[in-house]
Amino acid sequence: MAHDTTRRDVLKTGLAAAGLGLLGLPEWALPVLAQGETVVPFGDWPEKFDPNPAPDRRLFDTRSISGPYTPKDQFFTTQHYGHPVVDPATYRLKVSGLVDRPVSLSLDEIRKMGTTELIAGFECSGNRRPLQALIGNGRWTGMPVRTVLERAGLKAHAQEIVFFGADRGKEEVEFRSQKFNVEQQFGRSLPRDKAMAAEPFLAHSLNGEPLTLHQGAPLRLIVPGWYGAPNVKWVTNIHAQEDQYLGKFQARWYRTLKGEMIDGEMRWVETAITHHQLKSFVARVTKAGNQYKVLAIALNDGTPLKSVELKLDDGPWQAMTADPSTSAKYGWKFYTFNWSGATPGEHALISRVTDATGKVQPTAEELESKKTFLEDNSQQPRKVTIA
Numbered sequence: 001m002a003h004d005t006t007r008r009d010v011l012k013t014g015l016a017a018a019g020l021g022l023l024g025l026p027e028w029a030l031p032v033l034a035q036g037e038t039v040v041p042f043g044d045w046p047e048k049f050d051p052n053p054a055p056d057r058r059l060f061d062t063r064s065i066s067g068p069y070t071p072k073d074q075f076f077t078t079q080h081y082g083h084p085v086v087d088p089a090t091y092r093l094k095v096s097g098l099v100d101r102p103v104s105l106s107l108d109e110i111r112k113m114g115t116t117e118l119i120a121g122f123e124c125s126g127n128r129r130p131l132q133a134l135i136g137n138g139r140w141t142g143m144p145v146r147t148v149l150e151r152a153g154l155k156a157h158a159q160e161i162v163f164f165g166a167d168r169g170k171e172e173v174e175f176r177s178q179k180f181n182v183e184q185q186f187g188r189s190l191p192r193d194k195a196m197a198a199e200p201f202l203a204h205s206l207n208g209e210p211l212t213l214h215q216g217a218p219l220r221l222i223v224p225g226w227y228g229a230p231n232v233k234w235v236t237n238i239h240a241q242e243d244q245y246l247g248k249f250q251a252r253w254y255r256t257l258k259g260e261m262i263d264g265e266m267r268w269v270e271t272a273i274t275h276h277q278l279k280s281f282v283a284r285v286t287k288a289g290n291q292y293k294v295l296a297i298a299l300n301d302g303t304p305l306k307s308v309e310l311k312l313d314d315g316p317w318q319a320m321t322a323d324p325s326t327s328a329k330y331g332w333k334f335y336t337f338n339w340s341g342a343t344p345g346e347h348a349l350i351s352r353v354t355d356a357t358g359k360v361q362p363t364a365e366e367l368e369s370k371k372t373f374l375e376d377n378s379q380q381p382r383k384v385t386i387a
Contacts, residue, residue, distance in 0.1 A: 032066050033286060039063050040285040040292065043346065043383035044130040051133075056082060058214060059133035062283035062297065068325045068334070069207050070121075070136035076228075077214040078124055078134060080249070081167035081186060084234055088218045093148070093202075097162075097240035100153030107218050111204055114143025118201050118222065121299055121332035125227040125254060125273045128376040132281050135299070137332040140222055141205035146196045148238065154192070158240035161195035162187055162247075163221050166234035171248055188230045189245035190223070199224045199302075199330075202235065224330035225301035226275050227375075229254045259369035266369075275301040278361050279377035280308050280335070280353035285384050292339040292386075296320060296351040299332045304356040308335040311350045320351070348381040 033039070042063075051059045051074070058077045060070060070076075088107050095103035105113075121137030149161065164187045171184040190200060201222040204211060211217035216233025223230050229249065245251075254273035259266050280298040287293075298308050309317040323334035335351070352361045364378040 034288060037286050037288040037293075040287050040384050040386075042130070042285075043385055044381075049131075056080070059131065060136055062132060062135070065284060065295070065334075068137060068323075068331065069139050072206055072209060072212050072215065075136040075138065075206070075215060076124065076134045078126075078228070079167060079186070079233065081169040083213050084166040084168075085213065086166050086218055086234055086236070091218050091236075093219060093235065093238070095148055095152040095238045095240070098155040098158035098242060099149075099240050100155065101151070103148065103152045105148070107204070110143075110202070110219065113147060114202065114204065115141060116143055116201075117141055118203070118224065118330070119328035120201070120222050120224045120330040122222075122226065122228050122231065122276070123279075123299060125229055125374040128373060129281075129380045132283070132297075132380070134228070135297070135332070137326075138206045139208065140201060140203035141208070142201055142203035142219075142222075144198060145190075145200040145202055145221070145238075146198070148202065149196060149240075152240075154196075154240055157242050159192050160189050160241050160243065160245050161192060162189040162239045162241060162245045163232040163235055164237040164239065165216070165232045166236045173248075184248060186232065186249060187245065187247045188221075188232050188250050189247075190230075194223075227254075227273050229273050254374065255372065256375050257371045259371075268371075273374060277301075277375050277377035278303075278353055278355055278359055280351045280361055281380050282310075282349050282351050282382040285339075285349065285382070290342075292342050294320070294337040294339055294349060296335045296337075297332050298335060298351075298353045300353070300355060302329050303359075305333060306354045306356050306358075308333070308351055308353045310337045311352075312339065313348055317352070342386045344386050346383060346385050348383055350379050350381045352379050 049061055056079050060074050060076045091107045093105045118140045120140060124134035127134035164185045168183055168185045170181055173180045173182055202219055203222050204219050206215055219235045221232040221235055256271050258269055260269050276299055278300045280296050282294060283297045284295040285292060294310060296308055298305060308320045310320050311317050320335035320337045326334045354360045362378055367378050
């Protein structure tokens, strides 16, 4: 993206025009650039932003946000076994294992069963500074997972519900001194109570259109309030079992190692990547004349938010204003701040979010005991230079 990004550039990238008519939102509710407004470059970004740095990855440039929903061709994606092409005409969703009635559903049957809408945003658990580009927010169409599980009839001793995608690859599995090279499907599981709750969702459409290949067509899992890794794409099989699922991407790959003081002693605790940690970051700064506007994104597990605040350099924390177009429980939240009296030179802008329980987004220093890079929800200083 050029440093002098204009209103026209942003309008080209998103749902601005379509969103106004389709979603019924007033223009003021969308963070589209006003006439003559330009994006102020971040000093901590690379000179050139590549939205497709690898075949298995797409990044979303938050400076180009044009509405509450991320366009399908900009929604972030990352996966481990490429992009399997699943033929919609022959696709079947199978529900197997500890069920009374094994299920095999065509895509047409699934669409007839599920026309519920869910607004949910999420990020990759590896999303972090400086880009914060593995993130997106969408309007998903489908049905709750429990609709399919109830049709299949879970047996009483089914305690773990495993979701397998069509993506697969060879993996070296090590057991003590032995190594086995076996084919593995990408899979993640939910405990029975979570899978049967209202939130977990099987989506076949994004923003009113069928899922794209990159978003897991023809069917994917969305677990609202959770990181991206558990949101299995290209879902082909839901398997009910009694024992804990120990696939690579659940038991070994997506884990956080963090030191915690317990009873006065530092103990190293490993936790699975599941629900979002409380987070916000400055996503864009724009200029119109001598006025500047700061846009921040907040994302968490669905707990109501109390506030998002902004600190300019070493000044006090100041309240940001919530954007009413992003009020959905599990969607990302936009907050804005009108920055008046900006002086020439380099400035640091930091946002922090506090939820209704009083939990505050941590600083980087407060996360120093975390050894793995996943779940980095620390406050991030953004650098901008005012001419």
